[in-house]
Amino acid sequence: xxxxxxxxxxxxxxxxxxxxxxxxxxxxxxxxxxxxxxxxxxxxxxxxxxxxxxxxxxxxxxxxxxxxxxxxxxxxxxxxxxxxxxxxxxxxxxxxxxxxxxxxxxxxxxxxxxx
Numbered sequence: 001x002x003x004x005x006x007x008x009x010x011x012x013x014x015x016x017x018x019x020x021x022x023x024x025x026x027x028x029x030x031x032x033x034x035x036x037x038x039x040x041x042x043x044x045x046x047x048x049x050x051x052x053x054x055x056x057x058x059x060x061x062x063x064x065x066x067x068x069x070x071x072x073x074x075x076x077x078x079x080x081x082x083x084x085x086x087x088x089x090x091x092x093x094x095x096x097x098x099x100x101x102x103x104x105x106x107x108x109x110x111x112x113x114x115x
Contacts, residue, residue: 006031050104051097059098 007028014024052063055073062080066073083090 003031049101051101053104059094060103061094061097061101064101064104065097 010024010027013019049068050064051060052067053060055063062076063073065076080090080094
């Protein structure tokens with residue numbers, strides 16, 4: 001899509017009221033300058049979530065969540081254990097996270113090593 005097409009779509013969204021004046025100006029500046037939009041802090045946290053290679057018992061899911069959330073990992077292990085008692089939902093959630101969340105590189109002597 002060319003710049004003129006993008007600007008035309010932005011102008012139409014602005015005319016229809018879908019974009020405020022401020023949003024329109026920022027979007028127009030991004031198109032003209034060719035800069036990528038800044039990620040929100042929540043999106044960076046979600047995209048940066050990794051299973052822990054250092055703090056793990058099984059798959060490192062609880063250790064990874066603990067590092068992202070700033071909680072002790074034992075709290076999350078207790079949470080998943082309690083969730084196992086509720087029709088096994090803790091097992092299902094843990095297995096899905098283990099499968100879909102990538103593993104973080106391990107730290108050895110202060111240096112990250114590839115896993």
